[in-house]
Amino acid sequence: MSDEDQDKAQAPAASELEDTPAKPTARMVTPTNRLKNKVGGNMSGNLPGQFDERLIAQAQAAVGQLRPPYKDQSVEDLLQLQRLVREAEQRNPQDRGPQLQKIARIALNVQGLGDSFGYQLMTRFGRSLRRFTEQLETATNEQLLIVRAHIDAMRVVMTQDIRGDGGPLGQELTTMLEKAIKQYGGG
Amino acid sequence: MARTVYKLNGVCVLLVEDMPFAAQLLTTILRAMGVGRVLHAETVAEAKDLLSLPPGLLQQSGSSGIDIVISDWFLDGETAEPLLTWLRKHESEPIRYMPFIVMSGYAEMDLVFKARDLGIDEFLAKPMSVNSVCTRLLSVIDQRRPFILTEHYFGPDRRRKKEPFGEERRQSEAIATPIGEVEYET
Numbered sequence: 001m002s003d004e005d006q007d008k009a010q011a012p013a014a015s016e017l018e019d020t021p022a023k024p025t026a027r028m029v030t031p032t033n034r035l036k037n038k039v040g041g042n043m044s045g046n047l048p049g050q051f052d053e054r055l056i057a058q059a060q061a062a063v064g065q066l067r068p069p070y071k072d073q074s075v076e077d078l079l080q081l082q083r084l085v086r087e088a089e090q091r092n093p094q095d096r097g098p099q100l101q102k103i104a105r106i107a108l109n110v111q112g113l114g115d116s117f118g119y120q121l122m123t124r125f126g127r128s129l130r131r132f133t134e135q136l137e138t139a140t141n142e143q144l145l146i147v148r149a150h151i152d153a154m155r156v157v158m159t160q161d162i163r164g165d166g167g168p169l170g171q172e173l174t175t176m177l178e179k180a181i182k183q184y185g186g187g
Numbered sequence: 188m189a190r191t192v193y194k195l196n197g198v199c200v201l202l203v204e205d206m207p208f209a210a211q212l213l214t215t216i217l218r219a220m221g222v223g224r225v226l227h228a229e230t231v232a233e234a235k236d237l238l239s240l241p242p243g244l245l246q247q248s249g250s251s252g253i254d255i256v257i258s259d260w261f262l263d264g265e266t267a268e269p270l271l272t273w274l275r276k277h278e279s280e281p282i283r284y285m286p287f288i289v290m291s292g293y294a295e296m297d298l299v300f301k302a303r304d305l306g307i308d309e310f311l312a313k314p315m316s317v318n319s320v321c322t323r324l325l326s327v328i329d330q331r332r333p334f335i336l337t338e339h340y341f342g343p344d345r346r347r348k349k350e351p352f353g354e355e356r357r358q359s360e361a362i363a364t365p366i367g368e369v370e371y372e373t
Binding site: 038114 | 284
């Protein structure tokens, strides 16, 4: 019996997955591990394998080579954030929702990339900006100042090429943002 | 006994990511790790189109169809949820049981649990590293969990420990057991 036939013999049909009537018990299916077979894994003993250490080192080097384009991407993200804040400032506080959503989306991207290239503070400030803006549907001018403070902090990180936790300066920037959010975050 | 060194040159990964640089980063890692083919979709619709191609069309580079989906959760104006539910209800067994890794910078518990309850295999928190990508890949290769079909769920067993199978135990642990080894943001 082929792998696919074996799967079919025990697999729930697609129709069973739609509008499944209430059942008192669960069914367990163990599909054939085609992927393990494909990568040359030991199927009989179910032994774990590993990746070639040289390839892992190669991948890490390849990520390192992406650092210059990462910096370009960060500059683009910061410029876009600045543009969105300016747009928001020109609107009434209750009409700033679309800009805030876009800011939160870019902040998520900044958060998701920074530490891949050693820029922990970009991840930290991106996360802080994302959390701050994703909860807002409107924004006061003070709240937009907090957004600006995040952008300024991220610009310092990139212009001074601060990697890791940034030491005392990193802590100072983090504390500054936390205080600003505490003081003015509520609008 | 020495561990088998896996070769990924025959593997085809479908990457679903709307952010170009994030896609470039993961593609770079996967290619450097020797993955034979990395297909890229920016939307759920594009991903479905690629998954729906006849396998024969994807047999270049030693690959035979898509083997793993790695998708960002938040795509432009949508989430990966419709892709995941479509995949887990697909009539084709290879697609229905396909390893599905969700990635996101938003690694808070609500999302991780939601994705788990929709049938993902692994959660890859961003920022990713070569090691975190390798760990998730090894997990779907070596620790593939059996699939569970209940009234409300179809997907990999949400319990990580190998314990006796029983509905009562399942229900009590389904809530308590996180997926993978994600470091949640709190």
